[in-house]
Amino acid sequence: MLRPAVKATHRFEKKREAILDAATELLNSRGVRGLTLSEVAAAVGLSTTSVTYYFKRKDELAAACMLRGIAALEAMAERAVAEPTPAARLKLLLELYMERVRQSLAGEAPPLPGLSDLRALNPPHLAFVFDAYMKLFRQVRQLFHHPDLEWLSAGRQTARTHLLLEQLFWAAAWLLKYDVEDYPRIRDRTLEILVEGMAPDGAAWAPAHIAPSQIEAPGRRDVGRETFLIAATQLINARGYRGASVDKISAALQVTKGSFYHHNEAKDDLVVACFERTFEIMRRVQRLAMDLPANEWTRLCSAAAALAEFQLSERGPLLRMSALTAVPEPIRMQMVLQSARVSDRFASMISDGIAEGSIRPVDPFIAAQMLNATLNAAAELAFWVPGVKSKAAPAIFARPMLMGLFNP
Numbered sequence: 001m002l003r004p005a006v007k008a009t010h011r012f013e014k015k016r017e018a019i020l021d022a023a024t025e026l027l028n029s030r031g032v033r034g035l036t037l038s039e040v041a042a043a044v045g046l047s048t049t050s051v052t053y054y055f056k057r058k059d060e061l062a063a064a065c066m067l068r069g070i071a072a073l074e075a076m077a078e079r080a081v082a083e084p085t086p087a088a089r090l091k092l093l094l095e096l097y098m099e100r101v102r103q104s105l106a107g108e109a110p111p112l113p114g115l116s117d118l119r120a121l122n123p124p125h126l127a128f129v130f131d132a133y134m135k136l137f138r139q140v141r142q143l144f145h146h147p148d149l150e151w152l153s154a155g156r157q158t159a160r161t162h163l164l165l166e167q168l169f170w171a172a173a174w175l176l177k178y179d180v181e182d183y184p185r186i187r188d189r190t191l192e193i194l195v196e197g198m199a200p201d202g203a204a205w206a207p208a209h210i211a212p213s214q215i216e217a218p219g220r221r222d223v224g225r226e227t228f229l230i231a232a233t234q235l236i237n238a239r240g241y242r243g244a245s246v247d248k249i250s251a252a253l254q255v256t257k258g259s260f261y262h263h264n265e266a267k268d269d270l271v272v273a274c275f276e277r278t279f280e281i282m283r284r285v286q287r288l289a290m291d292l293p294a295n296e297w298t299r300l301c302s303a304a305a306a307l308a309e310f311q312l313s314e315r316g317p318l319l320r321m322s323a324l325t326a327v328p329e330p331i332r333m334q335m336v337l338q339s340a341r342v343s344d345r346f347a348s349m350i351s352d353g354i355a356e357g358s359i360r361p362v363d364p365f366i367a368a369q370m371l372n373a374t375l376n377a378a379a380e381l382a383f384w385v386p387g388v389k390s391k392a393a394p395a396i397f398a399r400p401m402l403m404g405l406f407n408p
Helices: 004-034 036-041 050-052 056-078 086-105 124-142 155-178 179-194 223-243 246-253 258-263 266-290 295-309 321-324 329-356 363-384 388-404
Strands: none
Touching: 004 036, 004 050, 004 056, 004 321, 036 050, 036 056, 036 086, 056 086, 056 124, 056 179, 086 124, 086 155, 124 155, 155 179, 155 363, 155 388, 179 363, 223 246, 223 321, 266 295, 266 321, 266 329, 266 388, 295 329, 295 363, 321 329, 329 363, 363 388
């Protein structure tokens, strides 16, 4: 028979876990900005005051959700890197991750939190969560520590670790398209793309150069508004939606708040405009690549290389999809549809390449989602590989996705 103190501890932990579960669901759908203690309390049948007994403030609760998720991912990575080869490590990591997603959907395990809104946390919680994420990152990076991969520089190992983690985080969204019974097949197809890439035997990485200056549609750009969009995109990517205040955007441009509102009616309108600019740039690159007098493999490589280079150019970056959690629900669905169209066009290019024999037979939908995740993650490449130049971004980041993570 349990002693009263033991019973009380068990009840406390059970209720705390229930609060974290409910908060994680809200965090994943609305981001840190949309998380409220009152809604979490309602979800678990408590008063807001009772929730504050466990977590005094919203940021403390959001940080606890993220720390719990990071700990789960680190445990997966620790098991995976114990395997003898990089390919075996990657296979186990994908297997463990997809099984955890399945368990979460089935109610057998707590949901994994999205970490894309990490920068929206306030100090000191931001530092705690970021330190935990860096520990996870270093654990996953060990996947590339192997005699067969000694040719990989430290910077390229780091870039490929960032790419791999982004594939996991992005997959949490597109996996919902499938029945959980299909996860083993999806894992195998994802693994095949990560290990072998999309290049057929004998294909070389030789993208045609699409300069950043070609990407911007001539004669259609309001220079002042474009400057606002670039500054806002940089701040939202760096600090999250909540951290990119109107004051900070205005200060970065050395203009008044009145000037800001001359170009933008509200902050939400600005985020939507940043997304629309991002999608238009991606579509324009796709069109330029599809017009090249080349096979689909070269066109796909050219589009990926151009977007990776643009991310680090003076006109970049593109807005990271993590900002979607900050956008009001009706507008968010419009942005999701636009993102899906961009991905579907990549899928069409891949499908056409498979048909003509210039791209290795892969699942076009999965491959397109993985390519989209890579190009989205390229916005943060300069953070992970300090000093990297825009011209080097295609080889460092786009090439591993298309040629294989473990190939030169």
